[in-house]
Amino acid sequence: MNKENIAEQMRELQLFICSELEQVDGKATFAEDAWDRTEGGGGFTSTIKNGNILEKGGVAFSAVHGPVSEIMRKQLQLEGDSFFATGVSIVLHPHNPHVPIIHMNVRYFELNTGVYWFGGGIDLTPHYIVPAQAQLFHQRLKSVCDGFDPEFYIKFKPWADDYFYIPHRNETRGIGGVFFDHLNDHPTLSKEQLLAFCLELGKNFPSIYAEQVAFGKEILPTEQEIQWRNLRRGRYVEFNLVNDRGTKFGLLSGGRTESILMSLPAVANWEYGFEPEPDSQEARTLGFLSTPQNWL
């Protein structure tokens, strides 16, 4: 299994996910944008907008390579002369505030020194948190993880809680999920099996999201709920631009801006000093976000 082979499987995963998400949406289709990277490699950024369910979203594949730059050496503490990286990353912003925002990323990285690792994760950002839905989401993730290593969910769930946190708001981004990085050298799983784990997460992504969509899509939102959705999207923008290490590194290191920032919503709002009504649905959601929850 060489790196080209891994990239091919990532590309297939992207195509599979786009096709499945078009079914979930039922109206809009993905538009694919091919791009090349001057220093080596390129990608296909597929975006969707103005669907039945999805207002704006992207499923991006890339496979890039080249010399390890000064900024990579410094920020990622990489040793080696050249690197190869491939993966799929997704953010979906639905219209309906009762349908959550979702993010997924799976990636493979290797250096010419022979060092390699996998990374990735899936996390969910409901505008309104409903514990039963949160529980189902985590059950699905745990079940994918358990198929490979019962330690995975135990390790990767708190990792997501830690990663998807907005310190300047004292809030988690959403209900978390799983997150992992530098996955290699596993006691029982081969490199092929670690790749299979990443791909399995990706293959489960559309049905995991479809379940979440099904919960909320029939609820007709009020104007106030739309406004709340837009404020929560504001927080999503803050996390991505202030805290997300992937986004920051991508922008700083000269990554393709439009592909990196496809994660941003069509519309986001900010309001000075906004406080939800006590005991409202909005206040309950903020309560759940104040500290990571054990959803299972």
Add this chain to the structure above:
Amino acid sequence: MNKENIAEQMRELQLFICSELEQVDGKATFAEDAWDRTEGGGGFTSTIKNGNILEKGGVAFSAVHGPVSEIMRKQLQLEGDSFFATGVSIVLHPHNPHVPIIHMNVRYFELNTGVYWFGGGIDLTPHYIVPAQAQLFHQRLKSVCDGFDPEFYIKFKPWADDYFYIPHRNETRGIGGVFFDHLNDHPTLSKEQLLAFCLELGKNFPSIYAEQVAFGKEILPTEQEIQWRNLRRGRYVEFNLVNDRGTKFGLLSGGRTESILMSLPAVANWEYGFEPEPDSQEARTLGFLSTPQNWL
């Protein structure tokens, strides 16, 4: 002239600017929010919304003090045990796309070692750049600068061009203005005169903005122009959250989040791969933003 005296003058400046801006707006008034800082000091954050002219804006005063923290020592390379900082900062987002976004900040910083400096600036972000308006804006700034030191505009204009730049977009944030930091030890101006320069910038701020408002406020915007305004606001959000050193340091060092992020607009939009029509007003504005311009 001690630090308390400087803080008092900053607070008076805030009150003067709020009162003048209420005249400019003609409808909305500022709401003042007092806050204390656990480690010492506090501020008054005044915000305005849903006005005739201003959709969302803030004029913030603070005077804070305390021990020099590890993060201040590291990021600002400060030496000393304790600091004092006071200043006024402003961001105004108008409704009308033909009226520019404006930002101002003046500040004073001192350490217990006796080291002190002033910093600040004013910069303008038109949604649509009109050279005659840009020229007037720069003339006004140059004229305030020239009243103190003919070198100021020459130095501070390119400093603003450099500071208000969005590398991941290869764009300037707007038409720049003036920016300066670590201003002290001036060959001819005393500490009192450097403060007077900062205050003079602040006192001129309302009339500088009123002129810009007058140019655009009667132009009835189209839906397409509103959409473009929201996309430009998206860039403003990107600059503030990704690039602005003040915002980043404030959030990282535990500053008051709502006061720092009062700079964000009520609504901002993002669209994947947006390109304006060739030869449109929007394309001409992007042309002006591709590199700093000499407006005088």
